[in-house]
Amino acid sequence: MSALREYWRVLRLHARMQLGLSALGARARGGRPGKNTLRAVGFGLLMLYAVGAVLFIYGAVLFPLMRAASVLNMHTFIMGGIVLLCMTVVLFFGTMTILSLVFGAKDAETFAALPLRGQSVFLAKFTMAYAIETGMTAVFLWPAVVIYGIVSKLSAPEFLLLILRALPVWLLLPAVPMAAAALLSMVFTRLSALARHRDKLLMVFGILLTLGLVIGQSLLTGRLAPALSDQAKVEELLVNSGAWLGAVSRAFPPAGWCAQALIGTNAASAAFGYLGLAAAAAAGLAVCVLLSRHLYYKGVLAQLEAPKGKKKGFRQTGVKAGSPLRAYVVKELRLIVRSPVYALNILMGLLVVPLMVVIALSVDPSGMGASAGTEGLRAILSSLFGGSSGDAYYLLAAGVVMVTGIVGATGVSTSFSREGAMLWISQTVPVTAETQVAARLLGGFILVFIGGLLTLLALAFFVGLSAAQVIFGLVAGSCSVFPLLAVSLIPDALRPKRRWNSEAEAMKQNANSLLAMLLGFGLAFAIGILAFFLQTVIQAWAAGAAAAVVCLGVGYLIYRYDVRLVKTMMRTVDG
Amino acid sequence: MITLSGLTKSYARGAVKAVNNLSLSVERGEIFGFIGPNGAGKTTTIKMITGVLQPDEGRIAVGGVDMLTEPVRAKKLIGYVPDNHDIFDRLKGIEYLNFIGDVYGVPLKERRERIEKYLTMFGIADAAGELIRSYSHGMKQKLMLTGALIHKPPLWLLDEPLTGLDPKSALSLKEEMRAHCREGNTVFFSTHVLEVAERLCDRIGIIDRGRLAAVGTMDSLRSGEKDATLEKLFFELTEKPEASL
Numbered sequence: 001m002s003a004l005r006e007y008w009r010v011l012r013l014h015a016r017m018q019l020g021l022s023a024l025g026a027r028a029r030g031g032r033p034g035k036n037t038l039r040a041v042g043f044g045l046l047m048l049y050a051v052g053a054v055l056f057i058y059g060a061v062l063f064p065l066m067r068a069a070s071v072l073n074m075h076t077f078i079m080g081g082i083v084l085l086c087m088t089v090v091l092f093f094g095t096m097t098i099l100s101l102v103f104g105a106k107d108a109e110t111f112a113a114l115p116l117r118g119q120s121v122f123l124a125k126f127t128m129a130y131a132i133e134t135g136m137t138a139v140f141l142w143p144a145v146v147i148y149g150i151v152s153k154l155s156a157p158e159f160l161l162l163i164l165r166a167l168p169v170w171l172l173l174p175a176v177p178m179a180a181a182a183l184l185s186m187v188f189t190r191l192s193a194l195a196r197h198r199d200k201l202l203m204v205f206g207i208l209l210t211l212g213l214v215i216g217q218s219l220l221t222g223r224l225a226p227a228l229s230d231q232a233k234v235e236e237l238l239v240n241s242g243a244w245l246g247a248v249s250r251a252f253p254p255a256g257w258c259a260q261a262l263i264g265t266n267a268a269s270a271a272f273g274y275l276g277l278a279a280a281a282a283a284g285l286a287v288c289v290l291l292s293r294h295l296y297y298k299g300v301l302a303q304l305e306a307p308k309g310k311k312k313g314f315r316q317t318g319v320k321a322g323s324p325l326r327a328y329v330v331k332e333l334r335l336i337v338r339s340p341v342y343a344l345n346i347l348m349g350l351l352v353v354p355l356m357v358v359i360a361l362s363v364d365p366s367g368m369g370a371s372a373g374t375e376g377l378r379a380i381l382s383s384l385f386g387g388s389s390g391d392a393y394y395l396l397a398a399g400v401v402m403v404t405g406i407v408g409a410t411g412v413s414t415s416f417s418r419e420g421a422m423l424w425i426s427q428t429v430p431v432t433a434e435t436q437v438a439a440r441l442l443g444g445f446i447l448v449f450i451g452g453l454l455t456l457l458a459l460a461f462f463v464g465l466s467a468a469q470v471i472f473g474l475v476a477g478s479c480s481v482f483p484l485l486a487v488s489l490i491p492d493a494l495r496p497k498r499r500w501n502s503e504a505e506a507m508k509q510n511a512n513s514l515l516a517m518l519l520g521f522g523l524a525f526a527i528g529i530l531a532f533f534l535q536t537v538i539q540a541w542a543a544g545a546a547a548a549v550v551c552l553g554v555g556y557l558i559y560r561y562d563v564r565l566v567k568t569m570m571r572t573v574d575g
Numbered sequence: 576m577i578t579l580s581g582l583t584k585s586y587a588r589g590a591v592k593a594v595n596n597l598s599l600s601v602e603r604g605e606i607f608g609f610i611g612p613n614g615a616g617k618t619t620t621i622k623m624i625t626g627v628l629q630p631d632e633g634r635i636a637v638g639g640v641d642m643l644t645e646p647v648r649a650k651k652l653i654g655y656v657p658d659n660h661d662i663f664d665r666l667k668g669i670e671y672l673n674f675i676g677d678v679y680g681v682p683l684k685e686r687r688e689r690i691e692k693y694l695t696m697f698g699i700a701d702a703a704g705e706l707i708r709s710y711s712h713g714m715k716q717k718l719m720l721t722g723a724l725i726h727k728p729p730l731w732l733l734d735e736p737l738t739g740l741d742p743k744s745a746l747s748l749k750e751e752m753r754a755h756c757r758e759g760n761t762v763f764f765s766t767h768v769l770e771v772a773e774r775l776c777d778r779i780g781i782i783d784r785g786r787l788a789a790v791g792t793m794d795s796l797r798s799g800e801k802d803a804t805l806e807k808l809f810f811e812l813t814e815k816p817e818a819s820l
Contacts, residue, residue: 312667312703312704312705313703313704314669314701314704315700317667319669319672319676319686319690320683321673321681321682321686324678327673327674328678331666331670331674334670335663335665335666338665339665421659422663424627424661427626427627428625428626428653429678430648430650430651430679431647431678570626571626571629574622574627574628
C-alpha cells in the first residue's frame with residue numbers, strides 16, 4: 001500500500017473516532033430521534049451559543065480598539081499583532097495537542113503493531129491536531145478580519161476579496177507553528193525516552209515552553225511598537241500602512257508574510273506574502289515528515305514503556321489512613337500534577353495569570369519607564385472608583401482571585417471526564433455524592449488559591465497592596481471562587497467524557513471546560529456588578545465582604561444542584 | 576446475600592434487552608458462578624448489582640439493603656473487581672490501596688495487615704511503590720483484587736477475576752475465595768473457564784440472551800445425567816433457539 005493510501009486510511013479512522021461519525025451515522029439510521037439525539041442537538045445548540053458568546057466578547061473588545069487605531073492608520077498594526085498572537089497560541093497549544101494526541105495516544109501500540117509506515121501514522125494524527133488548531137485560529141482570526149473590513153470601510157467587492165484572501169491564510173497560518181511544535185515534540189519525546197523521570201521532564205519542558213512563549217510574545221510585541229522617540233519613523237507609520245507590515249515582518253517573518261497576504265496593499269506584496277507563507281509551511285511540514293520516519297515510533301513507543309527507576313516495595317512505602325474527603329482531594333491533586341497534559345492545561349492557566357501581571361507591570365517594551373504599567377493601573381482604578389485608588393485595591397484584590405478562579409476552574413470542569421473509563425471506581429465506592437462533589441471543588445480550590453496568592457503577591461510587590469488588602473483579597477476572593485467552581489462542575493456532571501484515546505481528549509473534546517469558563521464569566525460578571533454598585537453606597541471593603549457573603553449563599557445552592565446532577569450521573573452513565 | 580427480582584435492563588432505546596426479567600437469590604457462605612456466552616448479560620447483571628447501572632425494572636438487595644434506595648450502605652458490603660483494567664494509573668500501587676482503604680474506612684492496623692497479606696500472596700509487594708501505569712495486565716488485576724479484598728466485604732463480586740492471573744496467583748485466589756465463604760461470606764463471580772466453575776462453585780447460574788437459562792448445584796444441573804460435564808450442559812442450554820428460553 002502506498003504511503004499516501006496508508007495516510008488516508010489512518011486519517012479516516014481517526015476522523016471517524018474523534019468526530020463520532022460512526023455514532024452519528026447509526027443515529028441517523030435509527031429513524032425517530034431518541035432522547036440521546038435530542039440531547040446531542042441541544043448540546044450542539046449550546047456549543048453554538050458558547051462559541052457565539054466567545055466571539056461576541058472578543059469582538060466587543062477588538063472593535064473599538066481597531067476603530068480607534070484606524071484613525072491613526074494603525075489598524076494594520078493591530079491585524080499584524082493578531083496574526084502574531086495566533087501563531088504564538090498555536091505554537092503553545094499545538095505542542096500540547098501534539099504531545100497528547102500524536103505521542104501520548106493509547107492506540108499507539110496498536111498502530112505500531114500494524115504494517116504501516118511511521119510517517120503515515122504520524123501525519124494522520126498530525127492532521128487531526130492541525131484541524132483542531134485551525135479551529136482555534138478561526139476564533140481569533142475571523143472576527144479580526146471582519147472587523148478590519150468594517151473599520152477600513154471596504155466596499156462589498158473589496159470585503160469579499162478580503163474574505164477570499166483570508167481563507168488560505170487561515171488554513172496556512174497554523175502550518176509554521178505546528179511544524180515547529182511537531183519538531184519540538186518529536187525531538188523531545190525521543191530525548192525523554194532516555195531519561196528516568198520522563199513525566200517530570202515533560203512537565204519542565206511545558207513550563208519552559210510557557211515561560212518562553214509568554215516572555216517571547218511580550219518581547220515580540222515590544223519589537224512591534226515603534227520607537228516613539230524617532231519622529232520621522234512615526235510620521236512614516238502614520239501615512240504608510242505598509243510600514244506597519246514591515247514592522248511585523250521584522251518581528252517575526254512568517255507572521256509578516258501572513259499579514260502581507262491578508263492585508264498587503266498591492267498585489268505584489270500579497271503574492272510575496274502567500275509565497276513566503278506557503279514555502280515556509282511546505283518546508284516545515286516536509287522536515288516533520290522526513291524526521292518522523294526515524295523518530296516517531298521511537299518516541300511514541302518510549303512513552304508506553306515503564307520508566308527506569310529503583311523498585312520501591314511495600315516495606316519502603318507508607319500505609320496511611322484518612323477520611324474519604326481527604327482521599328478524594330489527594331487523588332485529584334496527584335492525578336493532575338502527575339500527568340503532564342493535565343498539569344500543563346490546569347496549572348499553566350494558574351501560573352500564566354501571575355506571570356502576565358509581572359510582565360505587564362515590569363517589562364517596558366515602549367521605553368516609557370518600567371513603572372508605566374503600575375501608574376496606568378492606578379489611574380484606571382482611580383477613574384473607575386473615583387478619588388483614591390487605595391480603597392479600590394480591596395476590590396481589586398478580591399477580583400484578581402475571582403479571575404484566577406475562572407481561569408483555574410479547568411481542574412473542576414474536567415474532573416469526571418479525566419476519570420473517563422475509571423469512573424466505575426467512583427460509582428462503586430461507598431462515598432456519597434456530597435463528599436465526591438465537595439472533594440472535587442476543594443481540589444480545584446486549592447489550586448486556585450495558590451494561583452490567586454501568587455498573583456496577589458506580585459501585585460503587592462508592584463502596586464503596593466497592603467497585607468490587609470492581600471488577606472482581604474484571599475478571603476473575599478475565595479468566597480467568590482466557591483460559586484464559580486461549583487458552576488464549573490455542571491457541564492461535566494451532565495456529560496462526562498467516558499472514553500478517550502489521549503488525555504487531551506479528556507480535557508478538551510467535549511468542550512466542558514469552555515462551557516464552564518463561560519458560565520464562570522457570566523457569574524463573575526454578575527458578582528463584579530454587584531460589588532461595584534455596592535461600593536457606591538458603602539465602603540469598598542464592606543461592599544467586597546457583602547458580595548462575598550452573597551457568593552457563599554449562591555455557591556451553596558449551586559453545590560446542592562451539583563450533588564443532584566452527580567447522583568443522577570453516577571446511576572446513568574455506563575461505567 | 577444477593578436478591579435480584581425481575582431485573583431488566585435494555586440498551587439502544589429498548590431494542591436490545593441485555594438482561595430480561597432475571598430473578599436470583601445467592602445465600603451467605605456460597606460461591607456462586609455466573610457463566611454464559613459473550614454478550615449474554617453477565618457483566619450488565621454484575622454492574623447492576625454494584626450500582627454502576629440502574630435497572631429499567633426490578634429490585635436489587637445486597638445483604639438485605641436495597642441498592643437503589645440506599646446505595647452507599649449497600650456498596651459498603653461489596654468488594655468489586657470489573658472485567659476491565661481501567662484504574663488510576665498515575666497513582667502508585669500503594670496510593671491506590673490507601674485511597675480504597677480510606678473510602679471504605681479500613682482502620683490503619685487492619686489495612687496494613689491485609690495489604691501486606693494480599694500483595695505478598697499475589698507477588699506484587701515489590702511493586703507497591705511503583706506507578707500503576709508501569710504494571711502489566713496481570714499486576715493491575717492483582718492490585719484491583721487486593722483493593723476489593725482489603726475491607727473484607729461480606730460479598731465479593733468478581734467479573735472474570737482469573738483473567739490475566741498466573742497459575743500460582745489463580746490458585747491463591749481460589750483458595751482465598753473458599754476461605755472467605757467458610758467464614759460465612761459470599762462470592763459471586765463470572766467466568767468463561769467452565770472447569771473452574773464446576774470445581775469451585777457451590778451453585779452455578781447460566782445466563783443466555785439476558786435470561787437465566789439454569790441455576791443450581793452441579794448435581795441438580797446434571798438432573799440424572801451422571802457423567803454430564805458443565806461444558807456439555809452449557810452448550811445444550813445456550814444453543815437452544817430463542818423461543819424455548
